Amino acid sequence: MTESTSQSIAVVGAGGVGGYFGGLLAAAEHDVRFLARGESLAALRRKGLRISNGSGDWSVPQVRASDDPQDIGEVDFVLLCVKTQQLPGALDALEPLVGEDTAVVTVQNGVEAPEQVAARTGRHRVLPGNVRVVASMVAPGEIRQVGPPGALGFAEWDSTVSDRVVRLREVLREASVTVPEPSDIWADLWAKFLLVAPIGSLGAATGGASIGELRSRAGTRNILISGMREIYETGIKLGIKLPDDAVDTATGLMDRQSPDVTSSLQRDFLAGRPSELEAWTGAVVRLARRAGRTAPVHEMLYELLALRESRAARSAQP
Numbered sequence: 630m631t632e633s634t635s636q637s638i639a640v641v642g643a644g645g646v647g648g649y650f651g652g653l654l655a656a657a658e659h660d661v662r663f664l665a666r667g668e669s670l671a672a673l674r675r676k677g678l679r680i681s682n683g684s685g686d687w688s689v690p691q692v693r694a695s696d697d698p699q700d701i702g703e704v705d706f707v708l709l710c711v712k713t714q715q716l717p718g719a720l721d722a723l724e725p726l727v728g729e730d731t732a733v734v735t736v737q738n739g740v741e742a743p744e745q746v747a748a749r750t751g752r753h754r755v756l757p758g759n760v761r762v763v764a765s766m767v768a769p770g771e772i773r774q775v776g777p778p779g780a781l782g783f784a785e786w787d788s789t790v791s792d793r794v795v796r797l798r799e800v801l802r803e804a805s806v807t808v809p810e811p812s813d814i815w816a817d818l819w820a821k822f823l824l825v826a827p828i829g830s831l832g833a834a835t836g837g838a839s840i841g842e843l844r845s846r847a848g849t850r851n852i853l854i855s856g857m858r859e860i861y862e863t864g865i866k867l868g869i870k871l872p873d874d875a876v877d878t879a880t881g882l883m884d885r886q887s888p889d890v891t892s893s894l895q896r897d898f899l900a901g902r903p904s905e906l907e908a909w910t911g912a913v914v915r916l917a918r919r920a921g922r923t924a925p926v927h928e929m930l931y932e933l934l935a936l937r938e939s940r941a942a943r944s945a946q947p
């Protein structure tokens with residue numbers, strides 16, 4: 630074991646992302662402590678974590694997990710792996726985990742989570758992160774990951790590489806996690822946002838059309854590309870150093886995805902679960918306004934989806 634293995638890491642949320650990256654870290658015998666709850670916690674305590682992907686199934690029969698942040702205690706790093714709408718609750722639980730030198734890594738889709746966390750912890754504690762993986766919790770304690778191995782890129786707020794960034798990168802690499810080194814973490818986050826938000830929003834508004842369907846119809850393809858341009862223009866106006874060809878790059882990435890890919894936003898909508906609508910579609914609309922622009926594609930999609938969500942909430946009431 631190397632020096633970096635002595636780092637302690639709390640994983641908050643044992644769903645798709647937390648279960649996958651936390652599972653890899655735990656399998657590599659790092660000091661990983663899950664802050665979990667409900668059935669996930671019961672499963673982690675009973676049988677540990679099981680992960681399946683293209684290369685097979687593997688499990689970590691014993692993991693350290695609790696729903697009490699005091700049991701987790703102070704750690705070197707927190708991987709904050711909850712959905713955006715769950716951030717306020719997770720942040721309430723953070724205090725016992727965070728000591729003088731603790732850094733908190735965000736993994737959420739969208740571009741606003743780092744600032745939401747920083748509002749509680751201060752920017753100096755936040756390492757904005759960008760996750761590229763397709764992983765979901767198929768049953769409590771059971772994670773399915775599809776496609777290429779998951780990657781977790783992160784840096785300091787100003788995109789610099791501090792000692793703690795180097796330490797966490799080493800720990801993750803020892804656990805076989807791919808760790809990209811973005812030269813500008815904000816441009817990297819926006820580039821992913823630019824790809825994922827239009828696909829997720831349109832996919833949800835169509836009732837769950839896959840990426841293959843959306844990109845192959847001329848009309849829906851145009852909507853996606855116009856949506857990407859809206860995010861690009863907003864980002865540039867807000868000072869994000871997106872490359873000139875960001876929309877072309879995102880279009881190429883979209884075209885190379887397996888045709889059956891869907892996003893978590895549309896899957897959550899289809900299943901009637903609370904969604905990240907505000908952090909995806911809603912954020913595009915808000916950020917465009919902040920930039921003094923409009924984003925007509927996302928404005929329309931946001932209104933359709935917000936109405937759909939509020940109707941679903943009303944009909945779920947007793």
Ligand SMILES: NC(=O)C1=CN([C@@H]2O[C@H](COP(=O)(O)OP(=O)(O)OC[C@H]3O[C@@H](n4cnc5c(N)ncnc54)[C@H](OP(=O)(O)O)[C@@H]3O)[C@@H](O)[C@H]2O)C=CC1
Pocket residue numbers: 641642643644645646647664665666667669710711712713715718719722736737738760761762763764765766893905
């Ligand atoms: N899944 C993916 O492939 C990718 C996801 N992302 C982003 O990562 C984030 C996480 O997504 P994902 O892992 O899919 O989400 P999941 O819903 O699968 O996992 C979130 C987990 O966090 C738990 N949780 C929430 N609040 C707390 C809390 N206060 N204490 C303890 N546990 C808590 C949830 O429990 P409960 O079920 O009880 O609510 C759930 O198990 C999202 O922002 C998503 O956009 C980014 C890239 C890829």
Ligand SMILES: CC(C)(CO)C(=O)C(=O)O
Pocket residue numbers: 738761762763764825891892893894
């Ligand atoms: C990359 C993608 C679209 C994969 O599922 C994602 O981040 C999400 O669905 O939350």
